[in-house]
Amino acid sequence: QVHLVESGGGVVQRGGSLRLSCTASGFTFSDYAMHWVRQAPGRGLEWVAFIRHDGSKAYYGDSVKGRFTVSRDNSKNTLSLQMDSLRPEDTAVYHCAKWSTGVSDWFDPWGQGTLVTVSS
Amino acid sequence: QSALTQPASVSGSPGQSITISCTGTSSDVGRYNFVSWYQHHPDKAPKLMIYDVRRRPSGVSNRFSGSKSGNTASLTISGLQAEDEADYYCCSYVTNNTWMFGGGTKLTVL
Numbered sequence: 001q002v003h004l005v006e007s008g009g010g011v012v013q014r015g016g017s018l019r020l021s022c023t024a025s026g027f028t029f030s031d032y033a034m035h036w037v038r039q040a041p042g043r044g045l046e047w048v049a050f051i052r053h054d055g056s057k058a059y060y061g062d063s064v065k066g067r068f069t070v071s072r073d074n075s076k077n078t079l080s081l082q083m084d085s086l087r088p089e090d091t092a093v094y095h096c097a098k099w100s101t102g103v104s105d106w107f108d109p110w111g112q113g114t115l116v117t118v119s120s
Numbered sequence: 121q122s123a124l125t126q127p128a129s130v131s132g133s134p135g136q137s138i139t140i141s142c143t144g145t146s147s148d149v150g151r152y153n154f155v156s157w158y159q160h161h162p163d164k165a166p167k168l169m170i171y172d173v174r175r176r177p178s179g180v181s182n183r184f185s186g187s188k189s190g191n192t193a194s195l196t197i198s199g200l201q202a203e204d205e206a207d208y209y210c211c212s213y214v215t216n217n218t219w220m221f222g223g224g225t226k227l228t229v230l
Binding site: 045095100104105106108109113 | 123152154156158160163164165166167168171172175177209211213216217218219220221222223224
C-alpha cells in the first residue's frame with residue numbers, strides 16, 4: 001500500500017528556517033517525481049514545488065522561489081523541503097504527493113500533512 | 121493569475137446532481153488536457169477523484185465525472201450522498217513543470 005508521511009513541522013519565527021521530510025513506502029520511490037502542496041488556514045491548496053524522480057531538476061511556485069529548496073534521497077525513500085527566510089504567509093499545512101508517470105497527470109496519493117506556523 | 125476560479129460553495133440535496141466549474145485561461149486549462157480534481161475532507165489527505173479531465177481512478181465512484189470546454193473544466197457529482205460533503209479542488213498543469221490549483225469549492229449536502 002502506497003503511503004506518504006510528512007514530518008518536521010513546527011513553530012518558527014519570521015526569517016527562520018525549517019526542514020520538512022516526507023517518507024515514502026509501498027512503491028519504488030526512485031521511479032516517481034514528487035510534489036509539495038500547501039494549504040494556509042482558511043485558504044485553498046497551493047502548489048509549492050516539484051522534483052523529478054532522479055532529483056535532477058526542481059521547479060517552484062512563484063511565492064517560494066528563491067527561499068525553498070526541494071530535494072530527495074532515493075536511497076532512504078525520503079523527500080525534503082528546506083524552507084528559509086520564512087514569512088507569516090508561509091503558515092500552512094504542507095503535504096507531499098506522488099506524481100503520475102508523465103503520460104497522465106495526477107497527484108496521488110497525498111500525505112496527511114505537517115503544520116508549519118511562522119510567527120511574526 | 122494566482123489560482124483557477126471555482127465557485128466558493130455549491131449545495132444540493134441527496135440524490136441530486138451538482139456541477140463545480142473551474143475556469144482558467146488558454147495557457148492552462150484551455151491548453152492542456154491535464155486537469156485533475158481532488159476531494160478534501162478536513163484533517164484528511166486530499167483524494168484524487170478525476171484526472172486528465174475525465175478519467176476516473178479505480179475505486180472512485182462512477183457518480184463522479186469530469187469534462188472540459190474551452191478554458192473551463194467541470195466536475196459533476198450525480199446521486200449526491202451525505203459522504204460527498206467536502207471541499208473540492210481542481211488542478212491544471214500550466215507550463216514548464218508548474219501547476220495551479222483552484223480556490224476550492226465547499227460542497228454542502230442539504
